[in-house]
Amino acid sequence: MFKKLLKIMPWANKDTNEFIIVQLNDKIMPLDRGDFYEEPLNEFLQKYGYGEVSGGGTMQSETGEIIFCDIEIMVYKNQSCEQIANGIIPFLEAKGVPKGSAVTIEESKEISFGKSEGLAIYLDGINLADNVYNECDPDYVLQELSMLTGNSGNLQRYWQGETETAFYFYGKSYEKMKAAITEFVSSYPLCKGARVVQIA
Missing domain, CATH: 3.30.70 (Alpha-Beta Plaits)
Structure with missing residues (x-):
């Protein structure tokens, strides 16, 4: 058989x-x-x-x-x-x-x-003040950025290295996603010195 x-x-x-x-x-x-x-x-x-x-x-x-x-x-x-x-x-x-x-x-x-564009934000994991790491929540950052980039409810993409933590977001326009997160990134202490990079 x-x-x-x-x-x-x-x-x-x-x-x-x-x-x-x-x-x-x-x-x-x-x-x-x-x-x-x-x-x-x-x-x-x-x-x-x-x-x-x-x-x-x-x-x-x-x-x-x-x-x-x-x-x-x-x-x-x-x-x-x-x-x-x-x-x-x-x-x-x-x-x-x-x-x-x-x-x-x-x-x-x-x-x-491929049609979607991608944005990555790399948070500084070693050079900020100790109280920033103690008082700020990276999960909150991910939640807010997901909402601002239109990624709420989507898969969470991230990476945690020795000196940086990265969150990744995908959408129709990198420039629009970048503009949407600018105010939050510039005001939230844990995002100080963060790198924002186009990945797609």
Whole structure:
């Protein structure tokens, strides 16, 4: 029975299948990546018989900060990689994939995509007065900035390093998000000296 099953499932041997790699310019945590991107994408691929999500990974800097993440797609036999790529790009863009993302077909053709822009704010974790760290709450900063950038209710993206803590936000316009947080950042003590950077 197992041999018969293999005959009607020609994609079962990974050595003979083609692959698509989706690189997401998104500083999303691995578990959240699975829930937010991989599971819905796999359902989409299965629905049309295109293939399946076969893996994923996260690229980090030496400090541990996320740079980007990958999703590997195994394409079923007799399916067009380019057709599938043209299908998954609008699907992922509808989920807010940031600019600077890319789809690579069999390590040869790369297609750039993404519509959202990204803003990161890096809070100084070592140079402020002790009373600032004792009296101010980084969770409050994240909550307020999420509201101001239109990210309330969305996934929380963050990183805590040895000298800085970063919060990441995505939306239609980096400049509009930056303008929306300027007053709060300039007035809240924990944001003193914070770096605001465009990440997408």
